[in-house]
Amino acid sequence: MFNLFKKKKEEKHRGDQYLSLKVREIVKETSDTVSVFFEQPEPFLEYKPGQYLTVILDLGGKEVRRSYSLCTSPFVDPHPGISVKRVEGGLVSNYFNDQLRPGKTIEIMKPLGHFTTDFHSKNKRHFVMIAGGSGITPIMGIAKSALINEPESKVTILYCSRSEDQIIFKNQLEKLQDQYASRFRVVHNLSQPTSSWTGLKGRLDSNKVKDTLTNILASDTNPLYFVCGPEGMMETAIQALESMGMPKELILKESFFTDIDAKEATLKASGKLSPELTREIEVIVNGESHRFEVPAGKTILEAGLDLDVDMPYSCQSGLCTSCRGKLISGKVDMIEDAGLSESEIAEGYILCCSSKPASSDIKIIIE
Structure with a gap:
């Protein structure tokens, strides 16, 4: 009887932190990135834009856990979703890209994270976002939330990708530019573009950050900065912002990797x-x-x-x-x-x- 009581107690505690989500749809974003959208559980999954959830899988008889940022907005998207970029030799990322199918139920830890902000219709801000590769994932949820919740606010994204065909959410970004022409802007920087590319190219450096943002921010008095991507890119971006006199407390960052x-x-x-x-x-x-x-x-x-x-x-x-x-x-x-x-x-x-x-x-x- 004691063991049964203990088991039920453990299941109750586990239920406070964990839940199961059913895969609704899988969208191929690029050759090595998929977005996975889940059915809404009952009650609805609560999360803030920019947060992440942790997936828990049994692969090869071993429990593995990975955290992935939500690419969706709770104010815009009916179904929560994450985007997973393939990592060479990555057990979970390869499973998501190659084997996962709609209908599969996955256990998760409920969303967490501080890479977010609160929104209010009276705010008049400029969301300045610098992303690299899969770092665009939480940026998308925050950008969509800002555009829908704060009609007087603007969003500018400086997005670094390897090449044209590796731009994650390319179609979504273009649609947002059409829908919010006066309030939403994306500046792409490609490290390995084709010969026909006319935009920014090469490695992101401080001068590119300063040159791109100086004119954009000239008339703004209330910017808020979000930086997410590879460690080197983030360091470059943050150093450039600080050298421009941007207060540290206005720069939010989200790291995906650290050499502990x-x-x-x-x-x-x-x-x-x-x-x-x-x-x-x-x-x-x-x-x-x-x-x-x-x-x-x-x-x-x-x-x-x-x-x-x-x-x-x-x-x-x-x-x-x-x-x-x-x-x-x-x-x-x-x-x-x-x-x-x-x-x-x-x-x-x-x-x-x-x-x-x-x-x-x-x-x-x-x-």
Whole structure:
């Protein structure tokens, strides 16, 4: 009887964070990118434009999780959708591009993420968005939401792709330009265009960002910046914006990749990490306490999963915040905190996937 009660309790907690979605339609965006649209569950899936969801698949007898940004707008699109770009050797991205079919039911973790904003019909803003490759995915949802909710606001996208046939959402972007001619603009930059291409070409650099945006922003007083794409492109774009005097708090960024091992090595070499020791900690997940040891060198998440503690997670690289918990006592070394806002860090939140114990009195609450 106790085991049955415990199982039902675990299923209830899991239901608070997880749900199943049925694939409605799969759209081929480019040769290596598909958009997957889901049937709306009951009740409707709630999300903010720019957020991501985590898919959970059983592939080859092993559970795998990946986070993908929603490309849809809850204010415009009837069905939520994600876009998945093929990654060489990528287990999940290749499955989505080659094997997934309509009718399949997929388990997900409910949407999360801070790469978003609130909208109001009285706002008069300029959404300035710089995207590269699949970084256009969350940008699309935010752009459509801004255009429909804020009739006095404008949207400009500087979008970097490899070639003409690799422009994700090409048709959708063209339709938005036709529909919102005076309020929506896309400037494409191609790194490997055909000889007939007359637009921006080559690698994105600071001068291109400045030249493209200076005239566009000349008469604007209320811009808001969104940057998403490959790490190098994002660094270039953010540095250019900051050199133009754009306040840091007006620049929102979303990273899809980070080399957490390299960052840890750098921190270790500079003496900024505590000695790696085996420590016992307490983690409270949805009200249930778990005490366990974290072996030297392992993260809190790794140790918990090794012991079958049902801790939420996805990217395991410090970006998605699925494993976010609040540090009630003790100290940790957090290798990567890119997924957290400054206010969250100040409030004591940590990412279990990139945190290692640095003291012996650690208590973490995950809700």
